[in-house]
Amino acid sequence: MNMKRVGVMTFHQALNYGAVLQAYGLQRFIEEQFEECQVEIIDYRCEKLTADYRPIKLSLNPHRWKRCLASIRNYQITKKMQDNFDEFNSKWLALSEKRYNKNNIKDSNTKYDLFITGSDQVWDPRCAGFDENYFLTFVRDQQKKTSYAASMDKMVIPDNMVEAFKNRLINFYSLSCREQAGAQLVEKLTGRLDVTVNIDPTFLLSKGEWEKVAAAPMFENYLLIYPVGKSMEMVQYAKRIAKDRKLKIVYLDADKGWKDPDITFISGVGPEEYLGLIRHADCIVTNAFHGTAFSIIYHKDFYVYCGSNGKGNERVQNLFKSFEIQNRILSSKNQLVTKTDWDSVDRHIAAERERALKYLKSVIER
Structure with missing residues (x-):
């Protein structure tokens, strides 16, 4: 059986614990559940995220001076954090051998049989500067374009971005959002009625x-x-x-x-x-x-x-x-009530995990 090559586009480069761990969660779940899959995190470097997480943030804008001074004050902490994240990514993430940017990301078309964008706030208008590559616009074959638990922050798209948002998503093979509100927004803007709601990848792995x-x-x-x-x-x-x-x-x-x-x-x-x-x-x-x-x-x-x-x-x-x-x-x-029915919560998580598996099977095993 030929291995299916799956490339995941997500915020793995962010100095954000949730962003990196959800990337690992999705990667690991696919590895465990689909033996015929070779899954990689596409090592894409978004200009906006790279700038946001620079150790020192220089700017000529007087409104950003406080941010600049804070970055200088926290330089050693940020550098230590970056080193720790780089070490984690090297140890736990299956990163693509090639590093991509907006100029060469189209080269990945020959590398993968399926592209998945998500989870995290990959479709938020602010997080990554509305970077079109998290909407897989570089993928030539529409049948290869899928999402898993893609999210937004405020569940609102600015008026001047609505048309672009719609055009970027309307031709996906399959669409999955993390929140019901996000799915409803995508359905409203694209006219599609097939948007799935799936759990955050961190819940795909057991304790x-x-x-x-x-x-x-x-x-x-x-x-x-x-x-x-x-x-x-x-x-x-x-x-x-x-x-x-x-x-x-x-x-x-x-x-x-x-x-x-x-x-x-x-x-x-x-x-x-x-x-x-x-x-x-x-x-x-x-x-x-x-x-x-x-x-x-x-x-x-x-x-x-x-x-x-x-x-x-x-x-x-x-x-x-x-x-x-x-x-x-x-x-x-x-009141600070400390009793939670964890058995019930675990049943909900198990059901959502099965739902996620069913969705991923529908896009991977076709």
Whole structure:
């Protein structure tokens, strides 16, 4: 039997734990389930992402001076983080031998029998500068163009991008989004009624599979704060929980721009250490999608900050709805209930995993 060569387009180069780990999750799942497949992460270098994650961000724009100064201050942390991510990618990701950019990405047409774009926010108008290559516009054969659990942040496309968004997706062989709202948006804009909703790739692997990746414990008896951005309201929630449970606070932060004597800050660690920090925490407070995802996978006592009114963070809210998880959103109205029916959650995950397998079989085994 001839091997089917599958190329995955995703944000593997980002200095973002969720982006890299979801890439590994999809790669590993396909490897496990489809013996006749050779799957690679296409080592595509997006100009916008490359610029966003430069250790030092120089700019003549006076509105970006603070960002420039912060990047200089955090240079050593960013460099350490980059080294750790490069090491992880080299060890765990099946990267294409050739490195691609916008000028030579068309060369990959002769390399792969199938292209999958996703997961993560590959179709978000802002994340990668609306880079058309994450929409597989370089792929010549429409029958080779598929997505898996592609996502957006706000589930809104600016008016001046609607036509381009529609034209980029309308001729895909198959379309899969991560959120129902994203699927509805794609269906509305393209007129297609065949968009599938599939689970984030991090859920495609079992807790045992992630145990093989996670690093050893770094701390004991701690509450982990894993933020996207900085929210002092979230920190105050975490302090109250930690005090009540007599836990130290560990804050995983890429920006050492502030200090707090009650908090142990940790920066620059790689994806393996990130997984280990979640795995061994006694409690987790986060506002990140993948911080939430791995808290669920590991059956942790965790709480998610969704804004002051508790109604933001649509991607996390969608996750909670899918798994019927309640009382995990930080709000002045919610009591911190620590009981979750993990057996029920695991059944939901198993069902979604089967759904994902069925979808991937439909695009790989045809």
